Amino acid sequence: MEDVPGIVVTGASGRMGRVLLRLLAADPRCRLVGAVEREGHPWIGRDAGEAMGGAPLGVTVTDDPVEAFARAQGIIDFTAPEASLGFAALAAQARAVHVIGTTGFTEEQIARLEPAARHAVIVRAGNMSLGVNLLVALTRKVAAVLGEEWDIEILETHHRMKVDAPSGTALMLGEAAAEGRGARLADLAERGRDGMTGPRGRGRIGFASLRGGDIVGEHDVLFATEGERILLRHVATDRGIFARGAIAAVLWGQGRDPGQYSMMDVLGLG
Ligand SMILES: NC(=O)C1=CN([C@@H]2O[C@H](COP(=O)(O)OP(=O)(O)OC[C@H]3O[C@@H](n4cnc5c(N)ncnc54)[C@H](O)[C@@H]3O)[C@@H](O)[C@H]2O)C=CC1
């Protein structure tokens, strides 16, 4: 057992954290060695499995990431942007592979990951599922073939508790569409339409966000022109798809050179 990588889950009590704890505890390719939550969280000091209402997992939830990361070869992190930035520095000190699923980073925050990536492997993606990463590749291809007379619109739909918009996945899809057109998303994005917006700009990439109930995550990429439309769609019904992708990433990262990688690298779709 000791020769498989030890993995710590941050944000252990979260929607993703719970799924990860269950999958990691049953995965023979790695060992669950730690569970981290924020200071003051009611799970601190409890066994992670018991805190979830199940059998003990033999891992006590801690608010001390330094102590937890010292035992780990990999960190799987679905928390919040500033928390992930702090974890990146600590994971780099521990030379552990840091898989970041957190979304909602600003450009400035993304740039702050760079020092950590000089010392350790970071795999970051707004969506860890195979299906979405294939959709990203397809979006890039379709956008490269179709001219600007085809309008591109991205619609994302998530549960009522999601705090960032557009979703990380929607931004990945937008970036892929912009790349397909040989441009930067920052130059093409149309976000937050409201009121007398005027007609949409030619060649722009529009975003819309819906929030409701317990929807796990749905993404549509619409290509529309006169007389026809193409709709590419991914529907997630189970958070296990993201967790399995994150586990694949943390295993893939073992022994690699320091640097920033994406799920495209992990899945060989780059
Ligand atoms: N890349 C992907 O495939 C996916 C990304 N996500 C992203 O992952 C993030 C988390 O999503 P959910 O699990 O739904 O959210 P959540 O709100 O259920 O869980 C986040 C957890 O992080 C904990 N946390 C926050 N700050 C912390 C800190 N400083 N130290 C330790 N723990 C801390 C919170 O207490 C909470 O338990 C979001 O940014 C979401 O968009 C979610 C699903 C898939």
Ligand SMILES: O=C(O)C1=N[C@H](C(=O)O)C[C@H](O)C1
């Ligand atoms: O917050 C979520 O739930 C999800 N977040 C990711 C995103 O922002 O795209 C991935 C997935 O859609 C679920």
